[in-house]
Amino acid sequence: MxxxxxxxxxxxxxxxxxxxxxxxxxxxxxxxxxxxEEEVVYVAPGGPRISGYAxxxxxxxxxxxxxxxxxxxxxxxxxxxxxxxxxHSVVEKITVEGQDDILTPIxxxxxxxxxxxxxxxxxxxxxxxPPESTPVTQILH
Amino acid sequence: MxxxxxxxxxxxxxxxxxxxxxxxxxxxxxxxxxxxEEEVVYVAPGGPRISGYAxxxxxxxxxxxxxxxxxxxxxxxxxxxxxxxxxHSVVEKITVEGQDDILTPIxxxxxxxxxxxxxxxxxxxxxxxPPESTPVTQILH
Numbered sequence: 001m002x003x004x005x006x007x008x009x010x011x012x013x014x015x016x017x018x019x020x021x022x023x024x025x026x027x028x029x030x031x032x033x034x035x036x037e038e039e040v041v042y043v044a045p046g047g048p049r050i051s052g053y054a055x056x057x058x059x060x061x062x063x064x065x066x067x068x069x070x071x072x073x074x075x076x077x078x079x080x081x082x083x084x085x086x087x088h089s090v091v092e093k094i095t096v097e098g099q100d101d102i103l104t105p106i107x108x109x110x111x112x113x114x115x116x117x118x119x120x121x122x123x124x125x126x127x128x129x130p131p132e133s134t135p136v137t138q139i140l141h
Numbered sequence: 142m143x144x145x146x147x148x149x150x151x152x153x154x155x156x157x158x159x160x161x162x163x164x165x166x167x168x169x170x171x172x173x174x175x176x177x178e179e180e181v182v183y184v185a186p187g188g189p190r191i192s193g194y195a196x197x198x199x200x201x202x203x204x205x206x207x208x209x210x211x212x213x214x215x216x217x218x219x220x221x222x223x224x225x226x227x228x229h230s231v232v233e234k235i236t237v238e239g240q241d242d243i244l245t246p247i248x249x250x251x252x253x254x255x256x257x258x259x260x261x262x263x264x265x266x267x268x269x270x271p272p273e274s275t276p277v278t279q280i281l282h
Contacts, residue, residue, distance in 0.1 A: 078180055089190065
């Protein structure tokens with residue numbers, strides 16, 4: 001069983017543990033990835049802003065209680081890292097176990113802070129990225 | 142006229158300049174706030190992920206060309222700052238000039254980096270925060 005003592009040596013380790021814990025619907029493992037602080041912020045796709053470790057935990061508990069098992073493919077589109085902070089911008093392609101459809105892609109900002117116990121997630125902001133929108137890059141090129 | 146040499150001494154200065162430039166529909170002033178780099182990321186409410194300084198500029202140019210004049214009230218809900226990075230989590234309450242309604246509140250993550258020319262915006266991720274959702278904090282207390 002994971003514990004608060006789990007050491008994530010890199011932001012990538014913490015991010016992988018985050019998505020694996022969601023896939024397994026493992027609340028304890030998931031909450032090990034988050035900073036144990038009031039400053040944590042979680043915005044689910046289409047959802048309100050939730051802050052504070054206890055509130056984030058309660059939100060995920062309710063999600064897992066719903067019973068859907070999710071599978072993620074993560075595309076890291078950019079990463080900015082300095083000694084104390086890592087900012088990842090990713091696209092999540094999510095499928096639900098037992099269903100063929102891929103859900104609307106999700107664009108997510110994941111921010112990790114480095115502390116005595118390695119890297120921990122401090123902010124996860126996710127929102128649907130509408131497929132009907134033509135990326136500006138495609139307009140320009 | 143603002144220029145790339147504008148110095149923002151604090152993340153708050155850069156953030157204030159960001160929202161003021163949007164209110165004035167001043168593209169040059171707005172783009173002065175952004176890091177002049179490929180790593181910049183912009184997610185508008187309900188929109189796709191846009192990256193790169195030129196693409197972000199083109200996206201805002203199109204917004205301003207639409208002609209709507211917006212007024213912002215910004216509520217800073219949390220701020221994490223270390224020597225090189227500032228992470229602000231804010232709620233934007235937006236009104237459109239000539240209309241009485243307040244739009245759906247927007248939750249935004251604003252990330253600023255400190256460089257030789259002070260603080261600059263490197264990521265703005267915004268998404269609608271549905272009023273019908275009951276915050277988890279209200280469920281718990």
